[in-house]
Amino acid sequence: MGIYPGGKSTRIDSPRHLTIRHSRRVVAANRADARLNAFQSVTVLADGKIVEDEIDPLPPGEQKLNSFWAPGIEAGPKHIISVKQTIQANGEQLNLEAEQPFYVDAPQFSLPDGSVHSTYPPAGYSDDHRILPHVVLTDPHLPWERLGSPKGGTNMDLKAQMKRVALGADKASSIPRNRVPWLVVLAFSQDELRLPPEDLDGAGSIFSGTSDGVLKPVKQSSTMTVNMSIDDLWKLKSDVTTPITDRLGPPSMKDSRGDFIFVQPGLFTSLFSTFDDKGNRVKGSGPDTSQYKYLSHVRKINGSGMALAGVEDTAVFSIVVGNRSGPLDNVIPTTMCAHLVSIEGVEAMSYPGQNHRYVALCSLYSWNYTVLPPNTLNVPDAFKHLGRTLDVLRAPDEVIAPLKASADKAQQLVGRRLSDGYTLVKYRIQTGEATVALYRGPFTPTYVPTLEHLTKCSTSGVDLQILDKNLGIMDVTYSVAWQVGRTMALGDQAFVAALGRVRTAVHAAAAKQVKINAIKEVKDTAFRTHDDLLKDLSSMVKGLADIHLQKRGSEPQEPGEAPDQRKPGRPVFRHGGAKRRWHHKKLQRRDRPTLSFASPLFEDKYPAAAMDSVRKLASSRSGDPYDETNDPQSSDWMTVLSWLIDRMFLAGVPAHYLIPDPSYLQPENLRFFHIDRNWVDALIDGALSLGNHFGTDEDRVAIKKALNDYIGRTPDGMAHRVQIPAYGFYLRSDLVTMFPDLRVEVLSNDSALKSAGQDPPAGAPLLRHEIVADGVMMAFMDRVPGSAQFSSLVFTQPAHQQRFAVARGLDTTEVNVNIRRQYTVDQNTRETDKDRHKALKEIKYTPTGEKNIFIWNSVPNQSLNDLRILRLPAFADVQLKVLQDMMGKQEGTDTSYFEDNASTSALFAMQLNDPIYNLTINMADASKTAQAIAGLAPPDIGDGNPELRTINMMEAVRVKKLSAPGAEVSPAPAENDPHDEDEHNDASREDTFMRAADYVSPLDVVSNYLSPHVRAMPLHQGPSFSDSDKIPTNSQQGTDGAVPYKVKPPESEPASAPRFLIRVSSNLADNHSQVVLDRFNLPQDLIFSIILKQSEINQYLLMEVTIDIALGSSSDATYALMSNYTGPGAHMLTNLRFNVIPTTFHDQNQDKYYLRIRLLPRAEKGWVMAPAVPELSFLLGLASINAPGLGTATAMVQSRARYCRNPALPLVEPNVMIVDNPPLSVEVVMH
Known part of the structure; x- marks a missing residue:
């Protein structure tokens, strides 16, 4: 789902986007401070603004409302570009003119995927009759991309008017503060939209003239829509009218398809008419859509603490609110159909006449919800219930308690295991027999320390099984975790390929370094590296001269000096023929070390060399360790590191491994847990077991040490280490479905931290925050619940997913409206109003009264309760009048709390907002809440700072060799081995590189010296x-x-x-x-x-x-x-x-x-x-x-x-x- 950020996107496609974005934000802020402190030059624009990255343009918890966001040019009618050019040459003038018609491409009869962010009430859920359904759209321009009311002028007219105001030609008050959208939300009961059987099929069906694209007999969907093409819409019987005509688009529009609802003429007329002060419908020359300009607005929010919108620092949404409430007199739940309807072309049509049976409207999105009888749903009670159900993630107490109270010792042991978060699973051993085993996921109800015996890497995971000697049942927890990690790694082709390349690079560099060091320990000049050559450049010229100036044997051997030991400053080169000058003497066979991978010499030196090789790969281009805020030296290491850290956040782990039994997380429950670091260690070890081709896997250990270096390091410009989750919670509730972006805040006790001499937490409060299933929210933290670092947890309704209601009270007899206080001053001035949380005025209206803001009946004083719509703009005008008269001024000043002269959709939306509820859970008090989560904290909680969660399984796995160590060492040659003769003894022999003319290469020689790409059998x-x-x-x-x-x-x-x-x-x-x-x-x-x-x-x-x-x-x-x-x-x-x-x-x-x-x-x-x-x-x-x-x-x-x-x-x-x-x-x- 795409989120519009309203500027530069900060989205990071990673399960760790919260921590990565927090780190980058902190680093960017520190760099900005460093530039200012160093008086570094910055780019200054012509208006004096400094070009600098926005760190955090909208603080958490705040929102910005706009009445509309209209694009520069609207879609729908044909536009024409006119171009004029005058060419003058040789005293002559040529005038050129050209025109190009075009259409703006925008949604018209269906919405692109991902356009709808959320709806309220959610599909299939229920709420009371006061609630007005609304849609949150991800595109803030979408409701105004087409014209809902041509009378208000085009978007080009609006732009030209704003330009005249900017030039001083017009007054600012002349600019319209609202704009009619082309999308409105209409709610209907199913009976109001259901077509009778004779209209769906048969000779008298309204669809009888349609093509085969409309399946016969016609069936309506669950939301009472019928899908058809525009061409078929125009072929309906003449008693069906529609605002969709060929003037709304190009000729190809007739091939488009959409969903259509069929509204009765009387209801359609009431929805697009005005009402006088006595409730009588006033019909003008045609349908009026102006009232809907108060029901759409734009909200820009800070996405922190939100599961969906939190992928961006800021998110901008457009919201379309309905104007019709649910039934007021229902005694049983009633199903309502909410439709996002296009009103494009409505003002251009006439009211339906007596010969019309239906008006066909295009529905771009629809869903069903249920209206409950009065006093059957209470959001505050739902929040309170969650606070009372807080507990740890394990089997229900009603299952554990009987087992613990049993006289049977075996049942008591099982009860203890269940209390620790275990469950019994079916397990098939290697011989094929089915038995039972104990399993616990990574989320535990108690603190699990690092296990001392889980320190060695594994090759199969079987050695990670633990036998419960008291029960005689095998604990397969960590063995399963190992297999899960290996399976997930095998399923990620990019990671496996990158890991293989990292292993190859590490082993090649480390093996080469070990061999060079082993040779140089025997003789320093036996192998010359590039660095060695550069170090000898200062004496090379002198050494080359000494080749010709010195005689053989002129430099005597020092007493006690080894024959092959070169003194510092002594030239490497010696005089003689070309063969002697440039080809160094090889090591004698008895001096050559054993360089096989299984030799003791190699095994001793390889771990340190592998660690050096990995750290070079794990560095950045600047030389510092790569920490995801700088540029990596190796893209393969970047891939491997990102994948491993994602797994430490348990990203991609199947849900049935995280929650092994469904009873652990029941509906309407809040469950906390500790993340078992041993489980995560086994998961990482299983993933890193791939790509190993050696009996001793030191490369895996080296990669883990580099990973630990990353975890334990504090990046430059940051005040905390890399954050790894250690605790978390699951929230399963219908509130998550109603408010998918339910805001979560992890708060610290700053006063307690200050008294203890500690700073407030510098890291991100939430490390992972996702909606993992419908109605299930998961969040990770690295702070100990109940400590001063994590003293309270707050759930708040999101700013863009709040409920909209007609009033505080609504029934068949009256509507009770509380006009809320609204401000046009800053937050500091606003807080000086001691009554800012109280309603400004309470107004009551009855169906028989005058100047109502709510229309109960289509016919006044009939008690039909069939219309139930807001009377606009009367309601918005009442709100503005009360605010202007009663808000007053700041005490002791002339500053008014509210100054505005126009009713806008943004202002009216604040009035329709239902009260915002939040749930605050005090994690540190001595109540039942603290007792429930007391087992999550470590025995020595210390100052409550996050613990260092590094990898613990650091001992290399070793496969038993068929031969004893050192058995492959070559025996020393005889004393008179001709290959060991010193080259000084054949100094008189003339150097030659000529081959005999009659030389013929033997077959074995030819077959042994082939090109590297040629495979041959010796x-x-x-x-x-x-x-x-x-x-x-x-x-x-x-x-x-x-x-x-x-x-x-x-x-x-x-x-x-x-x-x-x-x-x-x-x-x-x-x-x-x-x-x-x-x-x-x-x-x-x-x-x-x-x-x-x-x-x-x-x-x-x-x-x-x-x-x-x-x-x-x-x-x-x-x-x-x-x-x-x-x-x-x-x-x-x-x-x-x-x-x-x-x-x-x-x-x-x-x-x-x-x-x-x-x-x-x-x-x-x-x-x-x-x-x-x-x-x-x-x-x-x-x-x-x-x-x-x-x-x-x-x-x-x-x-x-x-x-x-x-x-x-x-x-x-x-x-x-x-x-x-x-x-x-x-x-x-x-x-």
């Missing part, structure tokens, strides 16, 4: 075998070295082994039997088509299919398909139940290399039923094929299958049978 990956038929076995196979049993597949026996039909070809659509090469002979994909021919009744258990391809060069006597395979690997084409694994091995008997491709089933048992395998086709990627010497060649490929004999026995020999397939001939053709 050569000689598999082991060497002396038996070419031996298949490399996995961990389940035997190692006894016995030769497997081999048989040949029979040709035709029902129980014979499956036959494998194998073909190898290029990846071509028209050739499935050859490998085709072109003259470029680039690496290509090979398709291995494998079809199984077998009997459906065989019971062979397939374990593996192996394909061997001999490797060799094109110059060998026997043609080999490939010389080597270094491609990206192979993958299955359709049968994804198998894995394809290529590897190379060496046949020692033939001294030959083979490419072996193994097809293994994805089965835990190691085999699959052969009849379930129809095919095993796969693709071998980017194979380099040897070019045939004569244009064509044939390569032989061997294959075999391995089966299990008995599935009940281990998969070791002799329980394995190998069946060779016939050799396969692969034809290679060069095109």
